[in-house]
Amino acid sequence: MTRVAFRIPAALQPLAEGRRRLDVELPRSPLSLGEALDALWVVCPAMRDRVLTEQGDVRPHVNVFVGTDSSRWGGGLAMEVPDGAEISILPAVSGG
């Protein structure tokens, strides 16, 4: 069993019934980031299209962290998620 906590950014909280944090339990370990996110989409299906493209890639201006490590430098969606990890979904510092 693996427990992970998702930190939900303000813009996506309406898709998570207003919650800032979501705890998810998964019946296996170790877990990949992609598998953890799949569990989040089960709880909040509308969030998937905001975070991932239809090709399943993290959107270019969205960052996903496992603890303090960005998935961009840690193996992408194959990144390992340890039991008890906190996963943060954050908008990148881009805009205009």
Place this chain on the structure above:
Amino acid sequence: MVTRRSVAAKGGDVVLLVGTLKGAFFLRAPATRTAWAVEGPYLPGRAVYALAHDGREGRQRIWASAASMHWGAVLVSTDDWGRTWTEPPEANVKFPVESGLALKQIWQITPGRADEPDTLYCGVEPAALFRSTDGGKAWTVVRGLLDHPHRPRWTPGGGGLCLHTIVTDPVRADRMWVAISTGGVYRTDDGGRTWAARNVGIRAEFLPEKYPEFGQCVHKIVQPPRGKTLFLQNHWGLYRSDDGGDSWQDVARGVPSDFGFAMAAHPHDPDTVYVLPLESDQFRCPPEGKLRVYRTRSGGRTWEPLSRGLPQQRVYETVLRDAMTTDALDPVGVYFGTRNGKLFASNDGGGSWRLTVDSLPPVVCVRAVGTDDARGRRKTSPRSARR
């Protein structure tokens, strides 16, 4: 926190739908169109590249493409002039996974003809056409264009590889034109199953072969009323077609530059079209620093400058492909917005202009709605003056 001002439109008002890089604004005026109330921002923080009014079957619905740099682009709609918006729970415009493509932007929304009241189209980047036949609930990609053998050789312009213009034929139900930058004009005569390039006579200044079958950077196509002609603003070149796009004739005589993006058709007079020339692709500002709309009332044989009320010194404005439009009143209203956030309006067919708003975010699209449209009232006076 964004403070939004929202005022309901009354019957007889004209409403301008203005899409900007930071949200949408609605400008409302009575039929005199002399004083405008600015409402919004709606969808603040999101780029609104496309807006469309659907007044078929008594609807009063406005569609908007709402693109977040972070969270992607979706189509949203409002039935109460922006007070409330319907957001899809999941993204409503998506490429099939096997295509290998991912949506970047929604560039155009076009309701289908009046006799297909639940059909809508949208054009997107990367270049593709989507269709809904249930009033916008479900969208599917038009396979005939997605699988077109030319696709691998289409190349992105400065704005990306986008399908930015959709023109339905008011007479032939299965005929439609789309424009792609850079791919050129494509037409279907069988409801979207097959598409043929329709670029004969259109110049591609940026290619070694100046008149290729496809690959042109078409900036806008408009179809004046009665559906017999098409006009086209190209990346260099102004054209007219009298055979449904089978061939195009250069009509850029009398304009200071044939480069530009915006083009708008008169709603009643098939020979009247408006363009806003820019100096060149290297300097996309009005020639001589003078902001001038050019109008033809002769189907492109001659063009005249319209500048009364527009700044004529040191103007460095750019007007993008969807940022000019006309309303359906008589005399016709003509409107355009600039990348510097100014919106100019004429209530006399372009004879005179007023700066209506001067501090919007960069304007990318402008559409005009008569609030009587959905009620089926007459929009024009019987005399239909050519102004």
